[in-house]
Amino acid sequence: MMINADQKELEKFSQLAHRWWDPGSDFKPLHDINPLRLEWIDRHCQLAGKSVLDVGCGGGLLSEAMCERGATVTGIDLSEKALSVARLHLLESGRQVDYRQVSAEELAAEQGSRYDVVTCMEMLEHVPDPASTVAACAALAKPGGHVFFSTINRNPKAYLFAVIGAEYVLQMLPKGTHDYARFIKPSELSRWLRNVGLDPDELRGMTYNPFTQHYALGHDTDVNYLLHSIKNV
Numbered sequence: 346m347m348i349n350a351d352q353k354e355l356e357k358f359s360q361l362a363h364r365w366w367d368p369g370s371d372f373k374p375l376h377d378i379n380p381l382r383l384e385w386i387d388r389h390c391q392l393a394g395k396s397v398l399d400v401g402c403g404g405g406l407l408s409e410a411m412c413e414r415g416a417t418v419t420g421i422d423l424s425e426k427a428l429s430v431a432r433l434h435l436l437e438s439g440r441q442v443d444y445r446q447v448s449a450e451e452l453a454a455e456q457g458s459r460y461d462v463v464t465c466m467e468m469l470e471h472v473p474d475p476a477s478t479v480a481a482c483a484a485l486a487k488p489g490g491h492v493f494f495s496t497i498n499r500n501p502k503a504y505l506f507a508v509i510g511a512e513y514v515l516q517m518l519p520k521g522t523h524d525y526a527r528f529i530k531p532s533e534l535s536r537w538l539r540n541v542g543l544d545p546d547e548l549r550g551m552t553y554n555p556f557t558q559h560y561a562l563g564h565d566t567d568v569n570y571l572l573h574s575i576k577n578v
């Protein structure tokens with residue numbers, strides 16, 4: 346199977362991985378949004394007791410938070426370094442997450458539909474064929490299961506905020522973190538979802554206020570957004 350991954354993207358994350366759990370590092374935005382997205386996910390699917398797959402889990406910020414809510418979590422990523430950091434952090438936190446280095450497509454071929462919940466956050470904008478990742482996430486969810494995505498919209502405002510603002514002006518992210526051509530419109534993502542039997546349910550925007558340095562969920566989906574969907578029965 347051809348692996349749907351961009352080695353340069355994986356290398357970028359591997360080089361930074363040792364600082365994944367440092368809230369003052371390049372991963373600060375992920376630390377800051379973690380409580381917001383966790384609440385939103387939990388509200389939709391009640392994590393306690395659920396089997397969850399976290400696709401593109403990185404160092405495990407969301408995987409561990411979902412475990413803390415009582416879910417049985419498997420985290421997958423293709424960055425060996427990110428997974429090593431994720432595994433090491435379990436020693437510190439005492440939580441349990443099963444981390445594996447495998448692509449969503451390979452896991453779907455191996456396991457089929459066995460998860461109550463699949464999360465794929467801030468990952469689609471880093472892969473060459475995001476529709477293929479979406480299809481694999483759909484295949485991995487049980488019928489009636491919940492599938493969550495978050496990514497970045499594609500329009501001039503998103504370019505201004507997510508690339509120029511975050512990488513160059515505020516320097517919240519290293520330059521080159523995001524490639525505008527890989528940003529995804531909510532309409533495109535919704536179409537990919539429907540094509541593989543996922544029903545888009547709730548679309549939420551995530552905004553950052555540089556003055557208060559706070560993130561919030563709301564109606565403005567122009568830059569960052571999250572999409573909840575349910576797999577057809």
Ligand SMILES: C[S@@+](CC[C@H](N)C(=O)[O-])C[C@H]1O[C@@H](n2cnc3c(N)ncnc32)[C@H](O)[C@@H]1O
Binds near residue numbers: 407421471
């Ligand atoms: C911005 S990080 C997001 C991490 C995590 N999902 C979160 O939101 O906290 C993107 C992650 O996607 C991973 N990634 C990129 N391409 C991938 C692929 N083809 N398969 C699996 N993971 C991938 C990277 O290694 C990195 O850990």
